[in-house]
Amino acid sequence: MSESPAILVLHQALQKSFQAIHQQQGVWQQALTDCKPLLSSLSNLAEQMQACQKVTFAHTPLRDFPDLEEQLKYKQRCAAEGLLEELGGKVADLQKVRDAVSGYVGTVFQLYEQHADVLGFEASVQRTAPHPSLADMLEWLHDIERYYRHEYLESKLLLLQIRYENLPDMQTLPRSWERILEHDSRSMVPDTLLKVSFLGTL
Amino acid sequence: MAAALLKLLPPEVGDQGTQRCRLGPATFSSVGARLGSPLRITVPGGCCLCSAWPRNDLADGYLQLDLKCKTPGFSASKLEGLTLSTSHVKLLACQRLRKVTVKVVLKNLTVKKSTPQATLQEIVKELLRNVYVSLHYVVTAVPIPGNPVVCVEILAIDPLTEEAGLIAPKTNISIKEVVSLEWYRHLSKDTAKISVAGMDDLGSSLKEMIVLPFHFPKTFKKLGLSIPRGVLLVGPPGVGKTLLVKAVAREVGAYVLCISGPAIYGSRPGEGEENLRRIFEQGRELSCEGPTILFIDEIDSLCPKRGSSNNIPENRIVAQLLTLMDGIGSENEMVIMAATNRPDALDPALRRHGRFDREVVIGTPTLKQRRSILQLITSNMPISTDVDLINLAEMTTGYVGADLTALCREAAMQAVLHSSLDSVHVLINMADFHEAFKKIQPSSFRSSVGLTDFKPVTWEQIGGLDDVKLKLKQSIEWPLKFPQAFVRMGLSQPKGILLYGPAGCAKTTLVKAVATSCHCSFLCVSGADLFSPYVGDSEKILSQVFRQARAHTPAIVFLDEIDSILGSRSACKTGHGVPEKVLSVLLNELDGVGLKVTERRGNETQLEGECQEQNEKERQLEFQEVLNKGVMIVAATNRPDVLDNALLRPGRLDKLIYIPPPDQKGRLSILKICTEKIPIDSDVSLEYLAVQTKLFSGADIENLCKEAALLALQENGLEATNVKHEHFVKSLKTVKPSLTLTNLDYYEKLFNSQEVSSYIRRIW
Numbered sequence: 001m002s003e004s005p006a007i008l009v010l011h012q013a014l015q016k017s018f019q020a021i022h023q024q025q026g027v028w029q030q031a032l033t034d035c036k037p038l039l040s041s042l043s044n045l046a047e048q049m050q051a052c053q054k055v056t057f058a059h060t061p062l063r064d065f066p067d068l069e070e071q072l073k074y075k076q077r078c079a080a081e082g083l084l085e086e087l088g089g090k091v092a093d094l095q096k097v098r099d100a101v102s103g104y105v106g107t108v109f110q111l112y113e114q115h116a117d118v119l120g121f122e123a124s125v126q127r128t129a130p131h132p133s134l135a136d137m138l139e140w141l142h143d144i145e146r147y148y149r150h151e152y153l154e155s156k157l158l159l160l161q162i163r164y165e166n167l168p169d170m171q172t173l174p175r176s177w178e179r180i181l182e183h184d185s186r187s188m189v190p191d192t193l194l195k196v197s198f199l200g201t202l
Numbered sequence: 203m204a205a206a207l208l209k210l211l212p213p214e215v216g217d218q219g220t221q222r223c224r225l226g227p228a229t230f231s232s233v234g235a236r237l238g239s240p241l242r243i244t245v246p247g248g249c250c251l252c253s254a255w256p257r258n259d260l261a262d263g264y265l266q267l268d269l270k271c272k273t274p275g276f277s278a279s280k281l282e283g284l285t286l287s288t289s290h291v292k293l294l295a296c297q298r299l300r301k302v303t304v305k306v307v308l309k310n311l312t313v314k315k316s317t318p319q320a321t322l323q324e325i326v327k328e329l330l331r332n333v334y335v336s337l338h339y340v341v342t343a344v345p346i347p348g349n350p351v352v353c354v355e356i357l358a359i360d361p362l363t364e365e366a367g368l369i370a371p372k373t374n375i376s377i378k379e380v381v382s383l384e385w386y387r388h389l390s391k392d393t394a395k396i397s398v399a400g401m402d403d404l405g406s407s408l409k410e411m412i413v414l415p416f417h418f419p420k421t422f423k424k425l426g427l428s429i430p431r432g433v434l435l436v437g438p439p440g441v442g443k444t445l446l447v448k449a450v451a452r453e454v455g456a457y458v459l460c461i462s463g464p465a466i467y468g469s470r471p472g473e474g475e476e477n478l479r480r481i482f483e484q485g486r487e488l489s490c491e492g493p494t495i496l497f498i499d500e501i502d503s504l505c506p507k508r509g510s511s512n513n514i515p516e517n518r519i520v521a522q523l524l525t526l527m528d529g530i531g532s533e534n535e536m537v538i539m540a541a542t543n544r545p546d547a548l549d550p551a552l553r554r555h556g557r558f559d560r561e562v563v564i565g566t567p568t569l570k571q572r573r574s575i576l577q578l579i580t581s582n583m584p585i586s587t588d589v590d591l592i593n594l595a596e597m598t599t600g601y602v603g604a605d606l607t608a609l610c611r612e613a614a615m616q617a618v619l620h621s622s623l624d625s626v627h628v629l630i631n632m633a634d635f636h637e638a639f640k641k642i643q644p645s646s647f648r649s650s651v652g653l654t655d656f657k658p659v660t661w662e663q664i665g666g667l668d669d670v671k672l673k674l675k676q677s678i679e680w681p682l683k684f685p686q687a688f689v690r691m692g693l694s695q696p697k698g699i700l701l702y703g704p705a706g707c708a709k710t711t712l713v714k715a716v717a718t719s720c721h722c723s724f725l726c727v728s729g730a731d732l733f734s735p736y737v738g739d740s741e742k743i744l745s746q747v748f749r750q751a752r753a754h755t756p757a758i759v760f761l762d763e764i765d766s767i768l769g770s771r772s773a774c775k776t777g778h779g780v781p782e783k784v785l786s787v788l789l790n791e792l793d794g795v796g797l798k799v800t801e802r803r804g805n806e807t808q809l810e811g812e813c814q815e816q817n818e819k820e821r822q823l824e825f826q827e828v829l830n831k832g833v834m835i836v837a838a839t840n841r842p843d844v845l846d847n848a849l850l851r852p853g854r855l856d857k858l859i860y861i862p863p864p865d866q867k868g869r870l871s872i873l874k875i876c877t878e879k880i881p882i883d884s885d886v887s888l889e890y891l892a893v894q895t896k897l898f899s900g901a902d903i904e905n906l907c908k909e910a911a912l913l914a915l916q917e918n919g920l921e922a923t924n925v926k927h928e929h930f931v932k933s934l935k936t937v938k939p940s941l942t943l944t945n946l947d948y949y950e951k952l953f954n955s956q957e958v959s960s961y962i963r964r965i966w
Contacts, residue, residue, distance in 0.1 A: 112237065116236045136258075138238070142220070143216075143220075153346055154348065156324075
């Protein structure tokens with residue numbers, strides 16, 4: 001099968017970017033799983049805070065300790081802030097992954113733009129038994145980038161919605177996180193990576 | 203290959219929110235696109251921007267669109283089963299944008315309040331990344347849980363381009379406006395202007411009230427002005443109160459929240475109040491976003507007087523409304539408008555400043571207003587050139603906007619009925635309007651007391667009495683028809699006319715002739731209409747008659763047999779009878795201090811002030827309008843002596859016209875008119891009869907002719923063809939005159955006038 005140099009260049013670029021995405025996917029997954037325990041501790045904390053709000057200290061034996069309520073609340077708040085900070089760090093990791101992937105995808109597309117005229121439309125949609133077409137692969141790249149962006153936005157929005165005033169919602173955080181993790185499209189990136197594993201053998 | 207057909211299919215699930223459109227390879231090459239290059243697809247009903255991608259199965263002849271970026275108002279439902287050609291798909295050049303200005307539409311108000319600006323900026327940036335946009339297109343946001351943004355409208359792009367602009371990560375995004383979805387829908391609704399005529403000044407003042415506080419909130423705050431927030435529109439039904447509110451709201455883009463009585467009341471106690479509170483809360487929320495009008499139509503049903511109705515739920519609703527109106531914080535711009543035609547039935551607490559600050563009275567349209575309303579209605583009707591709108595406006599006294607609309611509709615119907623052909627070129631001419639005019643009566647007259655249906659009588663049908671006719675014409679017709687002359691001579695219109703004279707001398711017929719000859723409302727009141735067993739009812743009916751007459755000026759109120767309706771305060775000792783009360787009402791109506799505020803009509807333009815730029819015709823109209831404001835009373839009696847002196851003074855019934863019994867010449871003309879339909883023999887000398895019928899009144903002469911005709915039938919059998927002189931002579935013997943000399947003397951003594959005695963002398 002005779003291939004034009006343009007196709008080869010593009011294939012190389014695609015290979016590079018898919019490899020990079022493979023690495024990034026690991027980072028991404030790691031960050032997501034790291035968030036889980038943090039969120040469950042946060043929800044526990046929320047439960048404690050709620051309990052603290054419900055009880056009237058003057059009616060319990062604890063009334064002998066002065067300022068107990070304030071101190072307790074302060075401690076809880078501090079712990080929650082610490083957790084949120086850690087979560088913020090994880091989200092920043094996610095953002096890094098997203099930006100990196102966007103960068104790779106952008107480069108590939110730029111390359112395609114440069115070679116598109118030489119390549120012609122026919123060549124870019126040509127498929128063979130072992131090789132998907134260039135159009136397919138570019139589409140996958142797009143899909144992957146979009147997936148990262150959406151996931152990032154969704155997790156970010158979830159964390160932005162955390163309010164101390166809304167403790168019941170805070171307690172359901174781990175469940176909401178599970179929902180993000182178990183998204184229909186979660187297997188999209190590994191699947192795509194499997195599809196393009198032939199590139200390594202080129 | 204130029205225009206291959208493309209069948210539209212629904213987009214694939216995986217493509218949703220990707221802005222992709224799937225094309226077959228043939229289309230791809232015919233358009234000349236590359237992978238991912240922007241395309242504009244034009245379909246009936248809108249356009250959308252997509253990026254080009256080949257179909258996975260590389261099949262041709264199909265098109266799948268993802269409507270991420272589209273023109274506003276374009277929905278996916280319009281795409282079903284559509285077939286396009288390749289000419290609808292256009293390849294665009296792509297340009298990276300430096301800056302976009304956007305309007306963000308959020309899910310609802312609570313989200314709008316809780317989302318901080320920085321977060322919103324980030325979300326919008328994320329949503330718009332790598333999206334092709336064009337000016338005024340709307341980008342729909344992907345449905346991510348927790349995403350507050352529904353869609354983003356592109357207000358401005360830099361550099362400005364007709365082609366597609368790509369929003370790159372470096373593009374600067376500035377959010378100009380943030381609105382909620384509900385408000386956005388309201389704004390993007392069909393904004394065809396509703397036009398109202400004849401209420402320009404009212405409309406502009408209302409508009410000012412709604413818009414000014416919204417546009418210049420700081421100025422108002424600085425001046426310490428509390429913004430007027432309530433307007434009560436008062437006017438008879440059909441004058442366009444509701445329409446005015448709608449038109450103003452449409453023009454300033456305000457959201458109208460309607461409250462209607464039946465929707466408020468609920469079955470459970472307290473439900474009504476709850477509903478009211480909910481609606482006010484809704485209005486308050488909406489007013490954070492833009493001008494909002496809370497419109498309460500028929501407020502009299504919602505807010506009746508509390509004292510008079512011993513209905514506790516209603517009272518509670520009134521109280522709730524009052525507190526809600528007070529409770530509106532001045533920081534929002536909700537304007538409350540209410541419309542009613544029974545302002546007196548409202549709770550007085552509602553009509554104070556701070557609640558309904560302004561009361562706008564919309565009266566029955568005046569001549570000029572009617573003309574402009576007619577102009578507006580007929581502006582999109584095919585009207586032939588012979589239709590004179592001014593004439594039409596003159597004819598339609600007492601018609602309100604709704605009646606005029608009905609009139610025009612009826613005229614159009616007439617035109618359609620006349621033209622037997624089903625043609626497009628139907629012209630409405632004046633005859634159609636005249637035909638419609640017979641059918642459409644002013645709606646306010648439907649429940650009127652004094653409305654009468656009478657057979658038109660022309661001046662020629664009354665024999666003799668030439669100088670009386672002249673006098674009547676002078677005092678009634680002239681002021682209506684030649685107002686300029688009256689103004690020039692410094693004359694004012696006479697308020698009332700009393701016709702008196704012996705019975706049977708055509709007083710009523712004369713009034714009929716007056717009503718026929720001048721186009722004006724004619725109300726006829728008799729004792730039967732007025733008197734009722736309830737205390738105070740008669741007075742109320744009489745004042746209602748006058749109120750209606752004033753609404754329909756120029757109008758004539760005819761009081762037949764006025765002596766039986768009114769008593770005299772001097773003659774009657776007690777002075778507490780119903781007739782005395784009716785008299786006092788009449789005196790007040792004739793020459794009272796002023797009009798009720800709710801009866802105001804038209805706009806108070808100065809007669810001199812605006813005259814300069816107007817042409818001659820306009821000025822004439824203006825004259826008529828000013829002069830025709832009055833209501834004229836015509837009273838008839840044959841016992842003027844029992845009338846109260848106060849009634850007869852100038853300014854009330856200021857013109858007393860004696861209707862004399864016919865003199866010889868008059869009798870002759872009456873005989874001529876009476877025998878017009880009777881076949882008389884050539885030997886009948888009407889002159890002789892006229893001499894012989896001394897002291898006969900008009901009615902007597904008519905009776906004489908009838909008797910003679912009957913006699914002819916009796917004598918000659920049913921086959922009689924004409925009435926002979928002998929019949930007249932015979933019937934002269936049986937028919938006796940109803941007038942007597944003493945009777946006439948009495949009239950002579952009554953006002954001791956030269957006139958009367960001269961008449962008596964002439965009769966002899």
